Amino acid sequence: MQNFEYYNRTKIIFGKGTEKQAGDETAKYAKRVLLHHSGGHAAKSGILDSVKDSLKKAGVSWVELDGVKPNPRLSKVYEGIEIVKKEKLEFILAVGGGSVIDSAKAIAIGALYDGDVWDFYDHKKTATLALPVATVLTIPAAGSESSVSSVITNEKGPWKQSVDEECIRPVFSILNPEFTYSLPPYQTACGVADMLAHIMERYFTKEPHVELTDELCEGAMRTIIRNARKVFSGGEKDYDARAEIMWAGSIAHNNLLSTGRIGDWASHVIEHELSAVYDIAHGAGLSIVFPAWIKYNLKGDVMRFARFAKKVWGVDGSFYDPEQAALEGIFRLKNFFRSIGLPVSFADAKLGTDRINEMAKRAVKFGPVGNFKKLDAGDVEAIYRIAAE
Structure with a gap:
């Protein structure tokens, strides 16, 4: 057996109705956040509305960025970075599956970097700083809700590359299995x-x-x-x-x-x-x-x-x-x-x-x-x- 260090900071909040805790948990970190999602399953199923209601009750405001696609695109990450910097946001809440979460993680490291965020995915730079990210998971698959990984597709290649760094591990993740009933x-x-x-x-x-x-x-x-x-x-x-x-x-x-x-x-x-x-x-x-x-x-x-x-x-x-x-x-x-x-x-x-x-x-x-x-x-x-x- 190899020597190892094991550390996982992600607080898991699991079970029915747990999305109602999103606001109170987020408020521990920031009062203005980027709310990131695909505009698909989370929005159509009512999950997103429940999360927004929870944020409102906790006094948290947000700027919304939707449109994340499967195999999340670098162009959407650039858009998110621009919003975060312009609005001076300090936290990212991802509502969705692995694609949304990976996109949020990329935005989180790009928002604190003066260069091109693709430098991290192209292995030219190592990510050591990121805005805090949290998730409300709607699609169990990637495990990105408690991992150090993010995978992004650069449309110009097209290249699909990953970053694996502790700084992008989510601070908390909400997992309600009921959200998966309506998945195709x-x-x-x-x-x-x-x-x-x-x-x-x-x-x-x-x-x-x-x-x-x-x-x-x-x-x-x-x-x-x-x-x-x-x-x-x-x-x-x-x-x-x-x-x-x-x-x-x-x-x-x-x-x-x-x-x-x-x-x-x-x-x-x-x-x-x-x-x-x-x-x-x-x-x-x-x-x-x-x-x-x-x-x-x-x-x-x-x-x-x-x-x-x-x-x-x-x-x-x-x-x-x-x-x-x-x-x-x-x-x-x-x-x-x-x-x-x-x-x-x-x-x-x-x-x-x-x-x-x-x-x-x-x-x-x-x-x-x-x-x-x-x-x-x-x-x-x-x-x-x-x-x-």
């Missing part, structure tokens, strides 16, 4: 794939003696899968199933499951090129990439993949050959994704294959990716080719 099934499915991928990135490690976090990872994945099946078999308003999924999404990416481990993270980099080039939903891209990544790396540690098949997918002892068991695990992973309406190949998502070589080169812009196995452009291209089969 596809958004729920993409969220499930995203949180499973966050766990798998950590789970597939070469680090020995990580028994506790192995068990935690496996238990979290089984919980997500079991409760997703409940939701997709008629339990759209099953509060308990929705609550398990929402909480698992936060646990998946708040770094608790990373302790003592060295995760991989190649699949996320590889997927970022798919969603940058084709604007596919991140979760749908991951459901295409991850099974292909496992197949490509199978012989790198076949026993770990066989354990994944057994512990997460219930592959039983009739598979005496570890490689056969591991392949069955991939088969069951893909079948699960299909069962909740997600693509598992380029063809399923109607993606072309003509830009595979280009995407592979872009994925390794900053050098080889991954830790389970260091992948160069040729390796990444091979994974895309498997995903295209």
Whole structure:
């Protein structure tokens, strides 16, 4: 097990009606804030109105910025930075899912920087200061509500890059599972794939003696899968199933499951090129990439993949050959994704294959990716080719 430091400052406020606390919690930090959202689900469902009512009661005023899109755009971040600086705002409240939260985090670091905020995402600068950010989560998926991560798409590339710094971790996050009842099934499915991928990135490690976090990872994945099946078999308003999924999404990416481990993270980099080039939903891209990544790396540690098949997918002892068991695990992973309406190949998502070589080169812009196995452009291209089969 690796040495580690674990710290998470995000105050989680979880459960029914908790959005009513948004105003009082925000008032602890500022009286004038940027209220950031997409203008979509949060607005149409009435969630945004509830948050505004809470802010009013607490004496908090706001300047509103909507229009965040999936794979959040740098142009919207620039717009937010300009507003924050002009209005001298000191706090950002994000109401939405991972795209809104990631956009808010980018605005938070850009507002305290005189240069181009893209410098942080292009790895030219390191972010150490940010305005405080808080969230009212409406879509469980990215885990951004309690993570140090933000991913932004620069339309000029298009490039999709990330920042991972403690200064952008939210100070509080409100999670009401009832908000997820009205989500379109596809958004729920993409969220499930995203949180499973966050766990798998950590789970597939070469680090020995990580028994506790192995068990935690496996238990979290089984919980997500079991409760997703409940939701997709008629339990759209099953509060308990929705609550398990929402909480698992936060646990998946708040770094608790990373302790003592060295995760991989190649699949996320590889997927970022798919969603940058084709604007596919991140979760749908991951459901295409991850099974292909496992197949490509199978012989790198076949026993770990066989354990994944057994512990997460219930592959039983009739598979005496570890490689056969591991392949069955991939088969069951893909079948699960299909069962909740997600693509598992380029063809399923109607993606072309003509830009595979280009995407592979872009994925390794900053050098080889991954830790389970260091992948160069040729390796990444091979994974895309498997995903295209």
